[in-house]
Amino acid sequence: MDLATIFLSPTLWAMTLSLGTPIALAALGGTFSERSGVVNIAMEGIMLTAAFFAVFFSSLTGNAWLGLLLAVACGLGMGLLMAWAAVHLRADQIVIGTAVNMIAAGLTAYLLHIFFGQGSPSNTPQLPVVTIPGLAQLPFVGDVIGHQNVMVYITIGLFILAHYVLFHTVFGLRLRSAGENPQATESAGLSVYRLRYLGVLIGAFLSALGGAYLSIGVLNSFTQNMTSGRGYIALAAMIFGKWTPWGAFGAAMLFGWASALGYMFQGTSVPYQLVLILPYVLTVVALVGLVGRSRPPAADGIPYVHAR
Amino acid sequence: MSAGTPVRRWGAIGGVFFPVLSVLLALVVGSIVAAATGYNPLGTIGALVDGAFGDPTRIAATLSAAIPLMIVGLGVAVTFQAGLFNIGAEGQYWIGALAATYVGYAISLPPILHILACFLAAMIAAGIWAGLIPGLAKAYRGANEVITTMMLSYVAIYLGQYLVESGPMKAPGTLPQSPIIAPSATLPILVQPQFSAGIFVAIVAAAVLWWLFYRSSWGYQLRTIGRNPVAARYAGMSVARQYVLALGVSGMLAGLAGAAQILGVQHRIYDSFSSGYGYTAIAVALLGRNNPIGVVLAAILFGALTTGGQMMQINAGVDAQLANVIEGLIVFFVAAEAIIRWIQGRFHLPRRASGRPQHAETPAVVEGER
Numbered sequence: 001m002d003l004a005t006i007f008l009s010p011t012l013w014a015m016t017l018s019l020g021t022p023i024a025l026a027a028l029g030g031t032f033s034e035r036s037g038v039v040n041i042a043m044e045g046i047m048l049t050a051a052f053f054a055v056f057f058s059s060l061t062g063n064a065w066l067g068l069l070l071a072v073a074c075g076l077g078m079g080l081l082m083a084w085a086a087v088h089l090r091a092d093q094i095v096i097g098t099a100v101n102m103i104a105a106g107l108t109a110y111l112l113h114i115f116f117g118q119g120s121p122s123n124t125p126q127l128p129v130v131t132i133p134g135l136a137q138l139p140f141v142g143d144v145i146g147h148q149n150v151m152v153y154i155t156i157g158l159f160i161l162a163h164y165v166l167f168h169t170v171f172g173l174r175l176r177s178a179g180e181n182p183q184a185t186e187s188a189g190l191s192v193y194r195l196r197y198l199g200v201l202i203g204a205f206l207s208a209l210g211g212a213y214l215s216i217g218v219l220n221s222f223t224q225n226m227t228s229g230r231g232y233i234a235l236a237a238m239i240f241g242k243w244t245p246w247g248a249f250g251a252a253m254l255f256g257w258a259s260a261l262g263y264m265f266q267g268t269s270v271p272y273q274l275v276l277i278l279p280y281v282l283t284v285v286a287l288v289g290l291v292g293r294s295r296p297p298a299a300d301g302i303p304y305v306h307a308r
Numbered sequence: 309m310s311a312g313t314p315v316r317r318w319g320a321i322g323g324v325f326f327p328v329l330s331v332l333l334a335l336v337v338g339s340i341v342a343a344a345t346g347y348n349p350l351g352t353i354g355a356l357v358d359g360a361f362g363d364p365t366r367i368a369a370t371l372s373a374a375i376p377l378m379i380v381g382l383g384v385a386v387t388f389q390a391g392l393f394n395i396g397a398e399g400q401y402w403i404g405a406l407a408a409t410y411v412g413y414a415i416s417l418p419p420i421l422h423i424l425a426c427f428l429a430a431m432i433a434a435g436i437w438a439g440l441i442p443g444l445a446k447a448y449r450g451a452n453e454v455i456t457t458m459m460l461s462y463v464a465i466y467l468g469q470y471l472v473e474s475g476p477m478k479a480p481g482t483l484p485q486s487p488i489i490a491p492s493a494t495l496p497i498l499v500q501p502q503f504s505a506g507i508f509v510a511i512v513a514a515a516v517l518w519w520l521f522y523r524s525s526w527g528y529q530l531r532t533i534g535r536n537p538v539a540a541r542y543a544g545m546s547v548a549r550q551y552v553l554a555l556g557v558s559g560m561l562a563g564l565a566g567a568a569q570i571l572g573v574q575h576r577i578y579d580s581f582s583s584g585y586g587y588t589a590i591a592v593a594l595l596g597r598n599n600p601i602g603v604v605l606a607a608i609l610f611g612a613l614t615t616g617g618q619m620m621q622i623n624a625g626v627d628a629q630l631a632n633v634i635e636g637l638i639v640f641f642v643a644a645e646a647i648i649r650w651i652q653g654r655f656h657l658p659r660r661a662s663g664r665p666q667h668a669e670t671p672a673v674v675e676g677e678r
Contacts (some may be wrong), residue, residue, distance in 0.1 A: 090646065091645065096640065165616035236454075271470050273473070274470055276465065280459040287452070
């Protein structure tokens with residue numbers, strides 16, 4: 001296969017969208033959390049938790065949508081733990097995030113071995129693949145976006161919604177104010193604590209969708225540590241995207257594209273590991289050369305002490 | 309993500325008390341998890357402790373597992389002290405291991421010299437890897453070091469896998485591994501099977517770092533910048549240079565750890581070489597509160613949980629992953645000091661000066677829950 005064939009193949013671009021989706025969801029989740037002022041590096045752990053429970057409940061209930069719902073509930077549970085420690089206990093948010101990731105990695109592997117032995121059941125119900133009538137018939141474009149997992153379309157819808165909520169609603173303004181200047185937020189009679197809880201929980205919700213999509217959308221199984229760093233990549237996508245939904249989306253798709261490229265090059269004479277390196281090198285180059293200083297929300301990571 | 313987040317407010321008082329109580333609390337929650345999944349909680353914890361410290365061989369295994377965690381953890385602590393976050397130690401560990409392996413098999417030197425050459429190569433390679441790119445990018449372009457170190461970590465791991473799977477470091481044969489290093493480059497074994505003289509490397513590194521942190525002007529500058537980079541700049545310190553140095557030294561230590569693991573334990577590098585030491589080391593640095601002595605103790609604890617977990621699985625039939633859950637819980641409780649304070653208040657345990665438990669001081673606790 002020569003280069004032109006690979007780059008012009010609709011499979012590459014369809015895979016980009018599919019592999020970029022879980023990263024995009026978690027990156028959007030991180031964006032909400034950090035916009036409210038809570039540094040969230042727990043996306044990895046929340047994704048992993050949801051990925052496990054999606055398979056668990058999907059195979060238990062025989063219904064992928066119920067599996068998704070309950071997996072999101074478990075992800076929200078992890079988010080609640082994170083929010084409680086970060087907001088109420090004013091714990092160091094990076095440390096708490098690290099702890100949540102460690103607990104999730106250990107617990108999901110522990111439960112996997114207890115309930116399923118080494119591997120999850122192969123007949124787990126999956127989220128459906130949807131064909132968009134009309135769109136799917138278009139040449140090239142149809143092959144890329146006309147026939148994808150339902151979660152891919154949900155994700156695109158969520159990004160449109162997220163951009164609107166964050167930048168064009170009162171709630172979005174309030175959420176961002178809690179991350180920029182919480183004292184002012186509270187002077188305006190709003191609860192910084194409540195806004196930060198919401199930020200973290202919206203973030204956990206989105207990350208959980210991403211995790212569940214991995215296990216019952218893409219792969220139909222749960223394996224130990226199956227998120228393999230996607231939550232951390234999402235963190236990078238969030239920063240790379242300058243804490244905006246569409247920026248995060250673009251960065252996530254860059255990572256998706258590179259993973260897709262890695263798959264396409266497997267079996268060719270080009271070592272696929274060297275292809276997989278590409279997005280990471282690109283990110284560093286872009287960060288050093290183009291993007292320059294990245295500015296997080298001003299009060300990001302600083303625990304807020306309620307004024308008396 | 310603001311620089312300087314994880315370094316703060318942990319004074320010397322309570323420096324021992326909080327972590328010990330956190331460990332106990334984590335063991336309690338861990339045994340609840342064991343009980344909920346049908347195991348005898350006391351038997352589980354007993355098997356864990358016995359597996360880590362039950363006889364001299366097990367203690368040696370615990371210390372052996374602690375060596376890489378100690379050295380990488382010290383490296384991560386350097387960046388935390390400077391208010392930076394080196395999340396890419398895993399990749400720097402790989403780079404160090406690759407460099408040490410290469411010097412170990414490709415060059416012939418007399419015994420002690422060969423070991424020193426391997427260490428030096430690993431430290432230089434990993435120091436440049438972390439210091440040159442993320443360090444300079446942070447210092448002069450403001451590029452967030454969390455992203456750059458993490459991105460380069462993936463680059464390092466894929467590069468390493470390429471080198472041993474199909475690249476120039478692959479040994480003849482079908483297995484994805486490098487040639488074995490020369491006997492002159494191996495570290496002496498203190499206790500069979502794999503407790504090596506690497507422990508001395510770790511202890512010397514900790515001692516040097518303690519002196520640097522608390523007795524040298526470099527350490528003073530580093531900690532000042534970590535607390536308040538603006539004030540440090542006004543005081544005439546070169547923040548940019550310290551950022552490069554901190555990341556460089558951090559990488560050097562991670563590389564040293566990789567070398568110690570190759571020369572002491574593995575003797576060759578293969579594609580699934582690291583078991584996530586670079587990530588666990590972050591937790592080790594946090595638990596040790598970025599103090600070299602604390603890092604050494606935290607690394608031994610985490611080494612004990614790894615070794616104990618494996619023995620617990622063999623002897624009590626409880627999955628070793630439970631030990632990883634307990635590790636996470638320890639980090640959680642250490643960070644959530646307020647939980648411990650609340651317990652202290654509840655049971656009238658000795659605590660720091662403040663008369664009331666933390667909760668009573670913050671009416672917002674109730675307010676925010678509405």
